[in-house]
Amino acid sequence: MQIRAHHIFCIQGFIGKGYSEQFIDNMENIIEKINSCNLLIEVTNTPDCICTACPKLKIIDSQSENAKISPIGCEVETKVKMLDRKVADSLGIDFGKHYLYSEILKKLKYIDEEKFDNICSECQWYSLGYCKKRIIGI
Ligand code: SF4
Numbered sequence: 001m002q003i004r005a006h007h008i009f010c011i012q013g014f015i016g017k018g019y020s021e022q023f024i025d026n027m028e029n030i031i032e033k034i035n036s037c038n039l040l041i042e043v044t045n046t047p048d049c050i051c052t053a054c055p056k057l058k059i060i061d062s063q064s065e066n067a068k069i070s071p072i073g074c075e076v077e078t079k080v081k082m083l084d085r086k087v088a089d090s091l092g093i094d095f096g097k098h099y100l101y102s103e104i105l106k107k108l109k110y111i112d113e114e115k116f117d118n119i120c121s122e123c124q125w126y127s128l129g130y131c132k133k134r135i136i137g138i
Contacts, residue, residue, distance in 0.1 A: 001034070003041050004048045005093065006083035008104055009120065013131025019055050026053035038102050045084035045095045047072060086119045111135055 003011075011031055018024040030049055033039065051057045056075045074080050084095070091107040093099060116136055120126050132138050 001030075001039050001041055002044050002048045004044045004046060004051070004080070004084050005087040005091075005095070006080060006119075007048060007050050008041075008043075008091070008108070009087055009131060009135060010050070010125075012108065012134045013125065013128075015128075015130050017125070017128075020053075022053045023055065026050065034101055038100050040098050041101055041104060042098050043088060043093050043095055045081050045088070047074060083119065083123075090115050090119060108135060113138055 011027075011034065014027055014031060016024060016028070018027055027050060034041075047057055051074060054074070057072060058075050088095060090111060091104065093104070093107065113132070113136055116132055120131060123131075125131065
């Protein structure tokens, strides 16, 4: 399964809230699948199976600055790519490489509050506090 890097954090903090009903259903199905077996995850920095049900996933106009990156993308693709980079660096994982989900969970244990805040503090879901609680226990 392909997962964009910053969604590794989103998966941990998900509590059934999201951008639409379709997004929430899809996210719940993906999380159930990921948790039910130790899936091999291909880490990416492009739209993934979570994005496919998101109302923010757009066809990028050929005039767009993102057109060189992907024919489709998030409406805030540049911003989320930056998050993908930060999460990948913080976990020591690379785009295009495969990891067992259990390996990724082990790497998540090394995320401390400073790293977490540096990556997530500008996210719209940050203030709810669920992600921080689940990822670093605060
Ligand atoms: S399309 Fe954008 S906002 Fe939607 S899930 Fe993907 S990265 Fe997140």
